[in-house]
Amino acid sequence: MSDALPPGSAIGILGGGQLGRMLALAAARLGLKVHIYEPAAAPAGDVAWRLTTASYDDEAALRAFAESVDVVTFEFENVPAAALDLIESLRPIRPNRRALATSQDRLSEKEFLQGIGLTVAPFAPVSSRHGLDAALATVGAPAILKTRRLGYDGKGQARLASAADADAAWQAMAGADAILEGFVEFTTEVSVIAARGIDGAVAAYDPGENVHEDGILRTTTVPATLSLSLAADAVLLAGRILNALDYVGVLGVELFVTPRGLVVNEIAPRVHNSGHWTQTGCIIDQFEQHIRAVAGWPLGDGSRHSDVVMENLIGEDMARVPPLAASGAALHLYGKAEVRPGRKTGHVNRITGPAR
Amino acid sequence: MSDALPPGSAIGILGGGQLGRMLALAAARLGLKVHIYEPAAAPAGDVAWRLTTASYDDEAALRAFAESVDVVTFEFENVPAAALDLIESLRPIRPNRRALATSQDRLSEKEFLQGIGLTVAPFAPVSSRHGLDAALATVGAPAILKTRRLGYDGKGQARLASAADADAAWQAMAGADAILEGFVEFTTEVSVIAARGIDGAVAAYDPGENVHEDGILRTTTVPATLSLSLAADAVLLAGRILNALDYVGVLGVELFVTPRGLVVNEIAPRVHNSGHWTQTGCIIDQFEQHIRAVAGWPLGDGSRHSDVVMENLIGEDMARVPPLAASGAALHLYGKAEVRPGRKTGHVNRITGPAR
Incomplete structure (x- = not known):
């Protein structure tokens, strides 16, 4: 642990949502302090x-934040580059800027993944209405048009059943650079949560199987319905991504399971909603694993002792809290003052048996 | 959950040590806020x-504290009665004052336990040097003289091998009222961590087996070496204590295992060091169970999925953190700025297998 921050050190986290909250709880378990930087309300x-x-353009606040901590990480990917430049001049940022830049831009991400030999959906860049026609000629329809930056949970996206939807789809981008992605025929969607330490060690959690509703993750189930060889492929490709990015911290990789193997949907350079099951199924959860990595500590044992189903609580699901609290499941609430439709306010982890 | 505090409510905790810290982490998981009241440094x-x-005699501070929260609990038993009177005039205190008063005084505690039909070590009150002779005549030697109040981790205690040690032992009490306790011949020491909800429901964790060194808990192992009938007795007597005190929250019961059955050593009206293993061995740990109870929520599922050994880190054990961090165990550090001999600074939970 020669590079390790000693207990009592402080970790800065950009973003103060539920991921930052659960990272803070994990850091506290290890005797580390957390400083949250967040322009809005911060659970x-x-x-x-x-x-x-x-705000992310308040230089004095950014400087004071960076100077108060030993290392900086993030739970929110869309921090402006200028803010990161200032912080990086004062303290290390983990994972590194390249990982962040790669995943901030859907086009760079796809090109990076393809470049290291992984399979992604057919894609083409789109920066004009005319360009969309050209992209459709390459990718085909149906397809989905997405802004290159700033999209999540289905926002900034438009589906094209055929070329007839091109006008409406392009308008939905509001002039932003976009990428057209072909659809992938898949049987299931799984994700791998993997971590890489400052020493280059890699640890991956068992793949989880995801179900989305309205573009938002609804449940993750471990173990996933996945052959042993595909499960091994999933873990190996996550390791390839981590190594190629010289990554330090936890990364989420979303994968489509297809008859021809795994197709990488997207990567997230942070702890990931589909890894929340690790809080109940593993000795060391994804949040502690990330804190260990960014603090320069050895990665912990992420082996799974139980089968788990994680279910997100979204919007009006908060009305289900009383029965859920009585149900024997592990309930996690995020302390959000306001409930809005589509907003994640908590999740529930249910143990379904000893690890299969 | 008609009596339940809604998510976003605030819980006041008297005492800001590691127990308060771990209670705060558990409350955060449930979307509840925590306000800590502590005269000294507060991890x-x-x-x-x-x-x-x-300080506990700052009436304005106590009043503002109570008014900022919905319910008050404690991780530290020796809060002055006047402070509790003031707080109780403003907000409910859980567990109740009677439970606290009973366990604050070793003599009241023994009399209470005996009164509900439980077995305790032979004892006699001592409030003078002369009274110590009388107590020795009843209890016999060897014996241990303890102050009635304010003792923990072996402090305020003096052993008497024979009546010849009476002068020194009495002097060690520094004039405080005391209790003489006879030794109990025991094979092992176990403890039961049990909880009672606001609805009267009781849940107990499996008994753990404790090893002390120099009067300080060193390890707790689950399962304990205990016959099934004694394990059932342990859980039942914990339930009897909780019901007799109309208790709400988590209680720790230390028991001696003797050839003639279980002897109650002492009770602690709070989460307990010997229950830290529940963080790694159970879905819902003792800290969350306590928060659930004091917030009026249903108790959670405290069933054990794994066998665990919990080891305390004391004083210079902090030097072992680097190898422990790399050992695959779950490490918990308390964020204490200062390491002192005999001071608990963390603990380690090791899973030794699936629950037997």
Whole structure:
């Protein structure tokens, strides 16, 4: 642990949502302090050593934040580059800027993944209405047009059943650079949550099987319905991504399972919703694994002791809290003051048996 | 959950040590806020919504603290009665004052336990040097003289090998009222961590087997070496204590295992060091169970999925953190700024297999 931050050190986290909150709880278990930086309301602030409420262009606040901590990480990918430049001049950012830049741009991400030999959906860049026609000629229809940056949970996306939808789809991009992606015929969607330590060690959790509703993750089930060889492929390709990016921390990889093997849907350079089951199924969860990595500690044992189903609580699901609290499941609530449709407010982990 | 505090409610905790810290982490998982009240340095403050640093005789601070929360609990038993009176005039205190008063005084505790039909070590009150002679005549030697109040981890205690040690033992009490306890011949020491909800429901964790060194808990192992009938007795007597005290929250019961059955050593009206293994061995740990109870929520599922050994880190054990971090165990550090001999600074939970 020669590179390790000693207990009592402080970790800065950009973003103060539920992922930051659960990272803060994990850091606390290890005797580390957390400083949250968040322009908006920050559920993570209630469990953090310090909270800075300031915009990402407030240089004085960014400087004071960086100087108060030993290392900086993030739970939110869309921090402006100028803010990161300032922080990086003062403290290390883990995972590194390249990992962040790669995943911030859907086009760069696809090109990177293809470049290291992984399979992705057919894609083509689109930066004009005319370009969309050209892209459709390459990719075919049906397809999905997505902004290159800033999209999540189905926002900034438009489906094209045929070329007739091109006008509406292009308008939905509001002039932003976009990428057209072909559909992939898949049987299931799985994800791998993997971590890489500062020493290059890699650890991956068992793949989980995801079910989405309205573009939002609904459940993750471990173990996934997956052959042993595909499960091994999933873990190996996550390791390839981590190594290629010289990554430090936890990364989420979403995969389509197809008759011709695994297709990488997208990567997230952070702890991931589809890894929340690790809180109940493993000795060391994804949040602690990420904190260990960014603090320069050895990765922990992420082996799975139980089968788990994780279910997200979204919007009006908060009304189900009383019965869920009585159900014997592990309930996690994020302390969000406001409930809105489509907003994740918690999740539930149910153990379904000892690990198969 | 008609009596339940809704998510977003605030729980006040008297005491800001590691127990308060781990209670705060558990409350955060349930979307509840925590306000810590602590006169000294407070490791729990780093993970709390609010921290009040004030003495227990600061009426304005106590009032503001109580008014900021919905319910008050404690991780530290020796809060002055006047402070509790003030708080109780403003907010409910859970567990109740009677439970606290009973366990704050070793004599009341023994009399209470005996009164509900449980077996305790032979004892006699001592409030003078002369009274010690009388107590020795009843209890016999060897014996141990303890202050009635404020003792923990072997402090405020003096052993008497024979009546010849009476002068020194009495002097060690520094004039405080005391209790003389006879030794109990026991094979092992176990403890039961049990909880009672606001609805009267009782849940107990499996008994753990404790090993002490120099009067401080060193390890707790689950399952304990205990016959099934004694394990059932342990759980039943914990339930009897909880019901007799109309208790709400988690209680620790330390028991001696003797050839003639279980002898109650002492009770602690709070989460307990010998219950830290539940963080790694159960879906719902003792900290969340306590928070659920004091918040009026249903108790959670405390069933054990794994065998665990919990080891305390004490004083210079902090030097072992680097190898422990790499050992595959679950490490818990308390964020204490200062390491002192005999001071608990963390613990390690090792899974030794699926639950037997």
